[in-house]
Amino acid sequence: MAEIMTAKERVLKLFAGEPTDRAACFSGMGNATTEGLTRLGYKFAQVHLNARQMAETAATTSKIFDFDCCVMPFDLCVEAEALGCKINTYPHSEDLLYPTIKEKIIHNEDEMDIGVPGDLTERGRIPLMREAIGIAKKDIGDSVPVGSYVLGPFTLAGQIMELNDLLKLSFKKPDKVNALMEKLSAVIVQVAQEFEKAGIDYITVREMGATSDVLSPRAFNTLILPHLKSIFKEIKVPSVLHICGKTNDIVGFMMGSGAKAISVDQKNDVADTRKKLGPNALVFGNYDPYNVLVSGSEDLVRETTRKCLDDGVSAVWPGCDIWPTVPPENFRAMMETVKDYGKQ
Amino acid sequence: MATEERKSEILDKLRNAVIEYDEDSAKELAQTALDEGVDANTAIFNGLVSGMQKVGALFEKQEYFVPELLMCADALYAGLEILKPHVKQMDLGVRGxxxxxxxxxxxxxxxxxxxxxxxxxxxxxxxxxxxxxxxxxxxxxxxxxxxxxxxxxxxxxxxxxxxxxxxxxxxxxxxxxxxxxxxxxxxxxxxxxxxxxxxxxxxxxxxKDAINMISSLKKLKEDAEANKKI
Incomplete structure (x- = not known):
């Protein structure tokens, strides 16, 4: 295939199962970089709260490094905030800190029967997200796919109540946890549909809390998977299910969620996953975003990129958010290797 | 004073209460241990901690996951709360x-x-x-x-x-x-x-690391006691 595709063509064809000019190199999770922020003159703590700054920051990895995507937001608090949680963006800190939930809405078991606001999509930063997606679409949306993400129901539950309690209750009172996740799944679908209306080309559902490091594959199958299925059924744009940590035992379940593609991190043995899921399944990830991309040498970056492709990933895709201080030369080395080695 | 047999029965039950994440039993058995003259340090190490060692093994074998681990920890704390006021200061040389x-x-x-x-x-x-x-x-x-x-x-x-x-x-x-x-x-x-x-x-x-640390403490304690007897 001689023609060079735009990032958007490449990624959309990948999701459609059609041939591409080379392997795509993109992410469904945060990929703001200090390099990008510095060029724009923005502080990390601000970009979460300003639609234009968010959109411009998200576009930098494509503009500077030719990364095949533009993804926003950068934090994991959007849905929880819309549900009434208070967030902390650490505005006074000199360090790079991601926003966290400062105040949860469920404080004990009796408060799990939450009311979902009727105007959910007008709350918190949902309107800001719509605006940011719109700005990015106008800016680079013709040639670069604009993506976003939402949390999975279990992970979102862990944002709005104590994870400690959630984990114990998932064992002691699964009915209560199920009822909560059903509500949250509807919330997630609503938010995802808002992002779709705003123009995203693909979406990732991040269910990090449900990894086999934490929950048994059996619990994943009975407690989490039904809710994920109900979410993916409602999503129209190409979708990815991301779970980090140990996932080899659940990749089959993940693929059965109805997501178009699955995303795993460096703890997954991807060659084994590929064998399990067959040649056509879309498997992303496995690329260690910190130990390789940020603190590894350029050689390690190149070697890892080749190894991921050799092991059978469908796209080079960091297994988590990219830590912003990624050295520009490492980012370039990854892109160069994909452009060169990923041409099949 | 309970017989040695009765004491080891209490310790076993205490251990199982942790393994089976049974908070109420852990509390009751800790009290039983004190009432029947089991040394509080022994109840902690040979009951609660011994149970947690088994939990660690089950976790490693992926029979237990984090929810079970948290519930076992609750059971351990429930017992510990009752036993702790009765602990004699242990001279292990590793106070810290x-x-x-x-x-x-x-x-x-x-x-x-x-x-x-x-x-x-x-x-x-x-x-x-x-x-x-x-x-x-x-x-x-x-x-x-x-x-x-x-x-x-x-x-x-x-x-x-x-x-x-x-x-x-x-x-x-x-x-x-x-x-x-x-x-x-x-x-x-x-x-x-x-x-x-x-x-x-x-x-x-x-x-595992924490258990290794505790296990070596336990060993020190046993050695110290053995020395006392001599």
Whole structure:
């Protein structure tokens, strides 16, 4: 295939199962970089709260490094905030800190029967997200796919109540946890549909809390998977299910969620996953975003990129958010290797 | 005074209460142990801790996962609360204090709490700073309490980077302090690069390391007792 595709063509064809000019190199999770922020003159703590700054920051990895995507937001608090949680963006800190939930809405078991606001999509930063997606679409949306993400129901539950309690209750009172996740799944679908209306080309559902490091594959199958299925059924744009940590035992379940593609991190043995899921399944990830991309040498970056492709990933895709201080030369080395080695 | 047989029956039951995450039984049995003259230290180590060792093994075999682990920890604490006031100061030669917390930006504290529990059991004085702790606070608290050990935890790649600065600052001010880092994104490589003295990438390892530590304490205690008898 001689023609060079735009990032958007490449990624959309990948999701459609059609041939591409080379392997795509993109992410469904945060990929703001200090390099990008510095060029724009923005502080990390601000970009979460300003639609234009968010959109411009998200576009930098494509503009500077030719990364095949533009993804926003950068934090994991959007849905929880819309549900009434208070967030902390650490505005006074000199360090790079991601926003966290400062105040949860469920404080004990009796408060799990939450009311979902009727105007959910007008709350918190949902309107800001719509605006940011719109700005990015106008800016680079013709040639670069604009993506976003939402949390999975279990992970979102862990944002709005104590994870400690959630984990114990998932064992002691699964009915209560199920009822909560059903509500949250509807919330997630609503938010995802808002992002779709705003123009995203693909979406990732991040269910990090449900990894086999934490929950048994059996619990994943009975407690989490039904809710994920109900979410993916409602999503129209190409979708990815991301779970980090140990996932080899659940990749089959993940693929059965109805997501178009699955995303795993460096703890997954991807060659084994590929064998399990067959040649056509879309498997992303496995690329260690910190130990390789940020603190590894350029050689390690190149070697890892080749190894991921050799092991059978469908796209080079960091297994988590990219830590912003990624050295520009490492980012370039990854892109160069994909452009060169990923041409099949 | 209960017979030796009865005592070992109580200890077994106490152990099982932890393994079967039965908080109520753990409480009751701890009280029974005291009522029937079982030494509180023995009840902690040969009952509660012994149960937690088994839990660690089940966790490693992936028969237990984090929810079970947390429930077992609750059972252990329920028993510990009753036994602790009756503990005789153990002369193990390893008395110590530890500052522990989850770094700023990270609100996940399950791993931290499991490690804290093992220090509690071992009779350490634990200064728990909680979670989302500003970096300077660790340095301050170490200086204030003159603790031997500082444990830092971060569950996400996006927060572990802060640990590097804390390690540098503490080591600069007090090179003798031992620093342990923990959390999913941490590796031996990172621990080495940043100058940490130990690391545990996940709850399994944290638990295992903590259990190793407690087991060697137990051994010391047994040796001390054997010596006394001679």
């Amino acid at each position: 204090s530890v500052v522990i917390g989850t770094v700023e930006g990270d609100v996940h504290d399950i791993g931290k709490n499991i490690v804290k529990m093992m220090f509690d059991v071992a009779g350490f004085t634990v200064y728990d700073l909680g979670r989302d702790v500003p970096l300077d606070k660790f340095v301050e608290e170490q200086l204030k309490t003159d603790s031997d050990l500082v444990c830092l935890s971060a569950m996400m790649t996006t927060t572990m980077v802060g640990m590097k600065k804390i390690i540098e600052d503490i080591k600069k001010k007090n090179p003798k302090v031992k620093i342990m880092i923990g959390g999913a994104p941490v590796s031996q490589d990172i621990a080495d690069k940043w100058g940490a003295d130990g690391y545990a990438p996940d709850a399994t390892n944290a638990l």
